[in-house]
Amino acid sequence: MRRIKLFSSFFQKIFVLISSTILILVLFSEYLILKSQEQSLVNVMYSKAITIAKAITLVTSDAMVTNDNSFIVEHLQKVIEDNDVIKYAIVTKAQYEDEIILVTQENWSLLSSLPLNIKNTHSETINSEKIKSRIVDEKVFHVSFPVVFTGIKWGWIDIGYSLDEYNNDLDFLYKSMLIILIVVLGISFLYSFFISKWIVNPILLINKAAHNVSIGKLDTKVEINSQDELGQLSNSFNHMTNTLKLSDERLRKSNEELEIRVQERTHELNQLNLDLDKKIQEEVSKQSQQEKMLIQQSRFAAMGEMIGNIAHQWRQPLNAMGLVIQNLELAYEMEMIDEKYINRVITKSNRLLGSMSQTIDDFRNFFKPNKKVEVFSIKSSIDISIDIIKNTLENNMINIIENIDEKLTIKGFPSEFSQVILNLLGNAKDALVENNDSNNREIIINVSKEGKDVLVKISDNAGGIPLNIIDDIFDPYFTTKEEGKGTGIGLYMSKMIIENNMDGSLLAKNENNGASFLIKMKINEEIL
Amino acid sequence: MRNHIFSIFRIMLIILLPLQLLADDSSKLSGKMGYLIDGLSSVKYKDARIAFDLWKIEVTKNNDIDVSIKYLDTEKEIIKGYKNSEFEYISINPFFYLKNSKLIDSLTQTCSITLEGDKEFEQYVLLVKDKNIKTLKDLRGKKIGIENDDYLAKIFLEYESLKKLSKNLKKSRYEIVKTKKKSTAILNTYFGKIDACVVPVSTYNLVQELNPSVSKKLRVLSVSKEIFMPLITFFHKDANKQFVDILINEINILPTTSQGQNILNLFKIKGVKEIECKKLEPLKTFYKKYELLKSSKK
Numbered sequence: 001m002r003r004i005k006l007f008s009s010f011f012q013k014i015f016v017l018i019s020s021t022i023l024i025l026v027l028f029s030e031y032l033i034l035k036s037q038e039q040s041l042v043n044v045m046y047s048k049a050i051t052i053a054k055a056i057t058l059v060t061s062d063a064m065v066t067n068d069n070s071f072i073v074e075h076l077q078k079v080i081e082d083n084d085v086i087k088y089a090i091v092t093k094a095q096y097e098d099e100i101i102l103v104t105q106e107n108w109s110l111l112s113s114l115p116l117n118i119k120n121t122h123s124e125t126i127n128s129e130k131i132k133s134r135i136v137d138e139k140v141f142h143v144s145f146p147v148v149f150t151g152i153k154w155g156w157i158d159i160g161y162s163l164d165e166y167n168n169d170l171d172f173l174y175k176s177m178l179i180i181l182i183v184v185l186g187i188s189f190l191y192s193f194f195i196s197k198w199i200v201n202p203i204l205l206i207n208k209a210a211h212n213v214s215i216g217k218l219d220t221k222v223e224i225n226s227q228d229e230l231g232q233l234s235n236s237f238n239h240m241t242n243t244l245k246l247s248d249e250r251l252r253k254s255n256e257e258l259e260i261r262v263q264e265r266t267h268e269l270n271q272l273n274l275d276l277d278k279k280i281q282e283e284v285s286k287q288s289q290q291e292k293m294l295i296q297q298s299r300f301a302a303m304g305e306m307i308g309n310i311a312h313q314w315r316q317p318l319n320a321m322g323l324v325i326q327n328l329e330l331a332y333e334m335e336m337i338d339e340k341y342i343n344r345v346i347t348k349s350n351r352l353l354g355s356m357s358q359t360i361d362d363f364r365n366f367f368k369p370n371k372k373v374e375v376f377s378i379k380s381s382i383d384i385s386i387d388i389i390k391n392t393l394e395n396n397m398i399n400i401i402e403n404i405d406e407k408l409t410i411k412g413f414p415s416e417f418s419q420v421i422l423n424l425l426g427n428a429k430d431a432l433v434e435n436n437d438s439n440n441r442e443i444i445i446n447v448s449k450e451g452k453d454v455l456v457k458i459s460d461n462a463g464g465i466p467l468n469i470i471d472d473i474f475d476p477y478f479t480t481k482e483e484g485k486g487t488g489i490g491l492y493m494s495k496m497i498i499e500n501n502m503d504g505s506l507l508a509k510n511e512n513n514g515a516s517f518l519i520k521m522k523i524n525e526e527i528l
Numbered sequence: 529m530r531n532h533i534f535s536i537f538r539i540m541l542i543i544l545l546p547l548q549l550l551a552d553d554s555s556k557l558s559g560k561m562g563y564l565i566d567g568l569s570s571v572k573y574k575d576a577r578i579a580f581d582l583w584k585i586e587v588t589k590n591n592d593i594d595v596s597i598k599y600l601d602t603e604k605e606i607i608k609g610y611k612n613s614e615f616e617y618i619s620i621n622p623f624f625y626l627k628n629s630k631l632i633d634s635l636t637q638t639c640s641i642t643l644e645g646d647k648e649f650e651q652y653v654l655l656v657k658d659k660n661i662k663t664l665k666d667l668r669g670k671k672i673g674i675e676n677d678d679y680l681a682k683i684f685l686e687y688e689s690l691k692k693l694s695k696n697l698k699k700s701r702y703e704i705v706k707t708k709k710k711s712t713a714i715l716n717t718y719f720g721k722i723d724a725c726v727v728p729v730s731t732y733n734l735v736q737e738l739n740p741s742v743s744k745k746l747r748v749l750s751v752s753k754e755i756f757m758p759l760i761t762f763f764h765k766d767a768n769k770q771f772v773d774i775l776i777n778e779i780n781i782l783p784t785t786s787q788g789q790n791i792l793n794l795f796k797i798k799g800v801k802e803i804e805c806k807k808l809e810p811l812k813t814f815y816k817k818y819e820l821l822k823s824s825k826k
Contacts, residue, residue, distance in 0.1 A: 109741065
């Protein structure tokens with residue numbers, strides 16, 4: 001059996017419980033015994049005092065009748081001399097109440113009246129009580145004994161019985177009780193100790209064993225060989241630990257198997273992850289390539305657009321050139337060609353060719369991406385975009401209405417911003433061409449200041465964006481145009497340019513029978 | 529050889545046996561006391577017997593002596609016994625000594641007296657309560673309390689009466705009321721039961737101690753000389769001196785032991801003191817005067 005911590009809280013509780021119970025019982029018993037013994041001592045004292053009083057009465061009755069005071073005095077002296085427990089004796093004669101004989105151990109005297117506390121004890125019956133006597137200036141057991149014979153009350157014998165013996169007996173009693181109490185307490189402590197140990201020891205053993213089990217020591221056994229509930233508990237506990245041990249072993253085995261499986265699965269997963277990474281990388285690579293392709297496509301589209309626009313720009317000078325050439329041919333047939341004419345044709349041709357060349361420069365500059373951030377005028381950037389698409393819009397009978405605050409500037413990439421405006425205008429144009437057959441095709445460009453922001457709003461009256469796709473229009477490759485006409489990259493690229501490159505926002509909504517695209521960017525406070 | 533051994537044994541027996549017998553007789557002292565019950569005064573006969581028994585035990589415990597006591601009822605018996613050397617010592621009331629002083633003195637080697645008070649010899653006082661009693665003449669017809677066996681008190685009273693009253697004794701006669709105890713006589717006077725009392729001063733002092741108001745109410749009318757004692761013990765001149773010394777020594781040490789105190793308490797005395805017999809002369813003188821007065825005023 002292992003040593004256990006005996007003075008546990010539980011042990012203390014049991015010990016205190018038993019000790020205090022015994023202590024209370026002993027104290028209660030001692031209290032009852034003391035009270036009983038005290039009463040017995042009083043009874044003994046009363047009995048002795050009454051015996052003496054009776055003896056005095058017997059001897060002095062004649063003297064009381066004959067008023068023989070000297071006899072009474074001598075007899076009382078004799079009685080007191082023979083009984084040192086009598087502190088005083090008083091004879092009060094009913095017929096001579098002013099001749100009260102008081103005899104003490106030291107002297108005797110005649111009293112004319114009794115002290116009040118003694119007088120109050122006089123009655124038809126025997127009275128006794130502990131009083132503080134003024135006669136002997138100490139506490140005495142006073143007995144008042146009425147002297148009655150031949151049916152006549154002749155007086156009283158009062159006896160002051162010494163409390164010394166009573167107090168000594170009481171003192172002895174208290175001391176004895178104290179010694180008994182101490183002895184009983186000692187025994188009770190020992191008894192409580194052994195009983196507590198007897199009760200608590202098995203429980204502490206089980207507790208200790210339970211603690212061992214809780215920290216994993218499943219081979220812990222409790223050795224309690226009693227046949228009581230604790231013995232049964234011990235058996236059950238041992239059985240439980242055996243079961244736990246078996247379960248633990250099974251669990252360990254299962255864990256080990258599981259760990260192996262987990263390792264296998266982890267390995268498989270790692271493998272899968274590696275494959276997945278590869279696949280993702282492949283997909284990302286594919287996506288990147290697709291995006292590159294898209295961008296390429298976009299560029300191609302933009303180039304096509306540019307070429308288309310150049311073509312539009314060039315159409316009028318080319319026609320003019322054609323007319324110049326036709327006029328030159330006619331002038332040659334009509335022999336109108338002279339030097340002046342030739343110079344005029346050359347000048348006009350050079351002017352037309354210069355205009356076409358300027359067109360190419362303009363487009364080249366427009367599509368050349370900016371490499372550094374700069375402050376630019378919104379109005380000028382929008383005008384560049386409008387100039388590029390202006391002819392196309394005019395050809396499609398689209399009217400542009402501009403409400404632009406010319407003073408507003410922003411910080412960013414002006415070329416890319418122009419591309420965004422061009423893209424939005426192009427989309428508006430396509431929508432108007434597709435959806436608005438009326439003669440009232442409008443694109444309204446509003447540029448205003450809202451707090452510290454610039455709000456660029458490009459609206460059309462092409463019927464708006466269908467609600468089922470309005471949330472998807474900024475997704476890459478999303479397009480509603482016929483195949484070959486749209487790449488689905490324009491709005492996506494525009495949103496990227498505004499939100500990522502220029503720290504603004506681009507939103508779309510339907511209003512006034514059309515779509516509105518809102519660009520919000522921080523205003524530049526710098527003056528150009 | 530065998531005869532020689534017998535001879536030696538017989539010689540030793542003849543020499544040692546008488547020595548042994550002689551030694552027994554000579555080492556054991558003994559004495560007989562005569563105690564006169566009459567005049568025991570306030571000592572009860574029963575108490576006296578107990579006290580003597582205790583005293584015998586004490587004396588024989590300390591000494592290799594034999595002590596015996598004979599209680600006698602009459603004066604004649606004890607005087608006869610003392611005269612016949614029947615008793616080594618006798619204890620009697622002084623009154624009987626005064627009556628037989630010549631004889632006793634002639635037979636006595638030493639004597640001792642009992643002490644009731646602090647003084648060696650006692651005085652008698654005549655106490656009265658009534659303020660009208662101013663002289664002994666005023667005691668005529670009055671009741672005077674005297675302890676039952678206190679013969680000396682009676683003699684003192686008569687002596688005083690004879691000395692101061694008229695020749696006509698009958699006219700000045702008072703009534704003697706005998707009391708069991710001396711103190712009772714005082715108390716009876718105090719409570720007015722009797723008119724006067726004759727008691728030893730030691731008794732009166734004791735009563736005063738117990739109740740000081742007694743002296744306020746009682747008045748001393750007459751006081752005797754310091755010549756009285758309650759009891760006298762006479763040691764016979766034939767008594768063994770060593771035996772007498774042992775007894776006197778034992779008597780002297782009585783107050784020093786607890787048992788001795790008990791014995792003295794039973795005798796109601798404070799102690800016993802050996803005195804020279806000539807110290808009894810004033811008492812004898814007083815008695816002679818009394819006798820003379822009595823005979824002169826017959």
